[in-house]
Amino acid sequence: MILERTKNTKRNMLWGVVNKTIKIICPFFIRTIIIKKLGVEYLGLNSMFTSLLSVLSLFELGFDTAVVYIMYGAVAADDKKKLKALFFYFRRIYWAVGLAILCVGLICVPFLPYFIENIDQVPAEINIYWLYLLFLAQTVSSYFFGGYRNSIFHAFQRQDIINNIMSIVTCLFFVIQFILLFLFKNYYYYAFTLPIISIFNNILIFYASRKNYPDIYPEGKLSKGEKKELVKIVKGCFFSKIGGVLSTSFDNLIISTFLGLSILAYYSNYSYIVTAIQGFMVVLYTSIQAGIGNSVILDEKEKNYHNMRIITFVYDWVLGWCTYCLVFLFQPFITLWIGSEGIFPKTTLLLICMNFYISSQDAILGVYKAALGIWWKDRYRCIVGGIFNLCVNVLMVLLLKPYGAYTALSGVVISTILSQIFILTPWATWIVFKEYFRKGLREYITQLMLFFGVMVVTVISSAPLFANIPITTGSSGWRNLAVKLVLCVIIPNILWILLLHRTKLFQEAKKFLIPRLKKKKVKA
Numbered sequence: 001m002i003l004e005r006t007k008n009t010k011r012n013m014l015w016g017v018v019n020k021t022i023k024i025i026c027p028f029f030i031r032t033i034i035i036k037k038l039g040v041e042y043l044g045l046n047s048m049f050t051s052l053l054s055v056l057s058l059f060e061l062g063f064d065t066a067v068v069y070i071m072y073g074a075v076a077a078d079d080k081k082k083l084k085a086l087f088f089y090f091r092r093i094y095w096a097v098g099l100a101i102l103c104v105g106l107i108c109v110p111f112l113p114y115f116i117e118n119i120d121q122v123p124a125e126i127n128i129y130w131l132y133l134l135f136l137a138q139t140v141s142s143y144f145f146g147g148y149r150n151s152i153f154h155a156f157q158r159q160d161i162i163n164n165i166m167s168i169v170t171c172l173f174f175v176i177q178f179i180l181l182f183l184f185k186n187y188y189y190y191a192f193t194l195p196i197i198s199i200f201n202n203i204l205i206f207y208a209s210r211k212n213y214p215d216i217y218p219e220g221k222l223s224k225g226e227k228k229e230l231v232k233i234v235k236g237c238f239f240s241k242i243g244g245v246l247s248t249s250f251d252n253l254i255i256s257t258f259l260g261l262s263i264l265a266y267y268s269n270y271s272y273i274v275t276a277i278q279g280f281m282v283v284l285y286t287s288i289q290a291g292i293g294n295s296v297i298l299d300e301k302e303k304n305y306h307n308m309r310i311i312t313f314v315y316d317w318v319l320g321w322c323t324y325c326l327v328f329l330f331q332p333f334i335t336l337w338i339g340s341e342g343i344f345p346k347t348t349l350l351l352i353c354m355n356f357y358i359s360s361q362d363a364i365l366g367v368y369k370a371a372l373g374i375w376w377k378d379r380y381r382c383i384v385g386g387i388f389n390l391c392v393n394v395l396m397v398l399l400l401k402p403y404g405a406y407t408a409l410s411g412v413v414i415s416t417i418l419s420q421i422f423i424l425t426p427w428a429t430w431i432v433f434k435e436y437f438r439k440g441l442r443e444y445i446t447q448l449m450l451f452f453g454v455m456v457v458t459v460i461s462s463a464p465l466f467a468n469i470p471i472t473t474g475s476s477g478w479r480n481l482a483v484k485l486v487l488c489v490i491i492p493n494i495l496w497i498l499l500l501h502r503t504k505l506f507q508e509a510k511k512f513l514i515p516r517l518k519k520k521k522v523k524a
Contacts, residue, residue: 011160016283019163019170024276026174030190031272033181035338041121042187044261045128047268048115049135051252052108056101056139070230071155072371076297080216082226083152088218089230090148098143105136115253117260126187134188137195145199146206152213153205157291161208169201242383250390251412258397259405266342267409269334270349274356277322281360284315285367292371296436304368305437309447310512312364313505316448317496320455323357324492325485327459332471332481339473345406351413357455358417361448362425365432374435381427389419447505458495462487 034042074082112128113119122128153162173193180189210217222230252271255264295304330349334342344352369378396411433441465487469480500506 012157012163013283015160015163015167017280019167020276020279020283022167022170024279026170028272030174030177030181031269032337033178034187034190037181037185038187039123040265040342041123041261042126042265043268044256044263044265045122045126045131047252047264047271048256048261049132051249051256052115052132053101053105053135053139054249055253056105056108068151068154070226070373071151072294073297075155076294081220082222083155083216084218085220085222085226087148087152087216088220089222089227090151091218094143094148098140101143102136102140105140109133115257117257121261123187131188131191134191134194138198141195141198142202145202147202149202149206149209152209152216156213157294158212161212162205165204165208166201169197169204173197173200242386251393251416254393254397255409255412258401259408263405263409266338266344269338269342270330270344270352273330273333274326274352277326278356278360281315281319281322281363284318285363292367296368296371301437305440306508307512308364308368308437309440309444309505310509312444312447313451313509314513315364316361316451319357319360319363320451320458320496321488321492323353323455324459324462325488326353326356328462328466328484328488329481332477332484335471335473336477336481344409348406348410348413351410351417355413355417355420357452358420358425361452362428365429368436369428369432372432372436374431377435378428378431381424381431385419385423385427388423389415392418454496454499455492458492461495462491465491 031043071083071086073079074086109129109132112132116122116128150162153159173196177190177193180186180193252264252268255267292304295307327350330353331343331346392415393412396415397408400408400411429441429445433439433444466484469484471477472480
């Protein structure tokens with residue numbers, strides 16, 4: 001089955017952007033109400049519980065990613081029998097995973113105080129045990145209420161259906177959460193809606209999958225060979241998930257354990273904005289993931305390599321622009337939103353922005369890795385990188401804490417950057433080129449370094465201009481922020497066009513994008 005890749009990609013990007021916009025704006029207002037009406041410590045608890053439960057989600061082992069990968073082949077071959085067998089197998093796994101997370105989550109209850117540097121920072125009216133159980137219920141609900149059904153939409157490159165459902169649910173419950181927080185100022189009421197949202201969302205996706213794919217339902221069994229292939233892929237995905245948790249979720253747990261809830265809360269505000277932007281970036285590459293998976297199966301390796309370099313160039317352009325905006329808009333926006341007490345030192349800010357760029361730069365390569373299903377070959381990379389990050393995290397915090405909480409926080413960010421530069425990115429690049437492309441590795445690395453260098457030079461050259469626009473509050477603050485935003489739209493893009501328009505990749509990117517943006521249907 002040949003998917004209408006360009007049509008699906010456009011549709012997925014459009015509704016993906018709409019969904020991400022809604023999922024950024026609505027929680028933004030909820031966070032603001034929590035900070036203004038309740039206190040910043042509540043956000044610290046939120047981040048700590050979310051990170052802890054991300055660790056428990058390791059029990060999923062990566063089955064969702066592995067099943068979607070195998071589904072690519074079944075969709076391309078129009079093998080509905082295999083799709084139904086995968087569905088049946090996946091449903092059983094999801095139930096088992098949900099039960100495992102629930103059991104281990106309950107075992108963790110007595111140890112919750114050890115994840116908070118100073119238990120006195122917890123608001124007096126909050127019982128951390130009851131609050132944690134509500135977050136746990138939110139996590140496990142998707143496993144018991146048809147969460148496995150998401151996979152069929154990803155395999156057929158119809159994430160737009162999921163995005164539309166999530167947009168409707170988010171808007172509906174935003175109104176409810178806003179009313180509860182604004183009128184009652186009770187965090188428990190808000191937390192109680194979280195598992196309800198998850199259940200409601202998964203029920204709607206369940207019925208949408210039955211409506212759109214009525215002939216694909218849980219039935220049949222996988223052969224021993226298919227199970228063996230799936231288990232091998234799952235093992236690779238599991239190692240990848242461990243590395244991801246060690247590199248991200250443990251950062252927040254270390255901050256709350258050694259530096260406290262207040263620092264974690266302020267850090268979570270920066271992380272919220274970074275995650276929001278990353279969410280838009282994810283829309284870009286997940287919208288094309290199924291198309292790439294289909295292309296890897298049906299097209300020549302040479303064509304895929306050529307497309308990968310062009311897509312990476314376009315993606316790096318967007319990523320570089322987002323990083324540029326973060327450098328110059330972060331501080332004035334946080335000042336207007338939270339106040340000057342929520343501002344980090346410039347060094348910490350630049351490290352956060354650098355971490356955003358470096359950790360996101362190899363995303364397109366990651367899409368190809370997922371489409372190729374080479375997690376098993378990649379299994380040790382994530383473990384080594386994650387353990388390195390965790391060890392350096394703890395070491396940095398212990399060594400730098402005497403010099404201040406913000407200095408220690410910078411150490412946490414530095415450890416993540418180091419693991420990405422020296423282990424995760426180069427190792428992942430080597431694996432994909434060794435296992436699939438088998439050529440052009442030096443050319444690809446040069447491409448990444450070129451754009452990073454261009455982005456850094458642009459930021460440094462623009463700094464004096466932005467320094468002359470002060471960070472203030474009130475109406476003048478919003479006016480200055482708007483001026484900076486306009487400059488961020490104009491300056492980097494003009495400079496990059498001037499610097500890169502004669503390069504071969506720039507010209508090829510134009511030839512690649514323009515026909516696909518104009519035509520309604522292109523089978524690539």
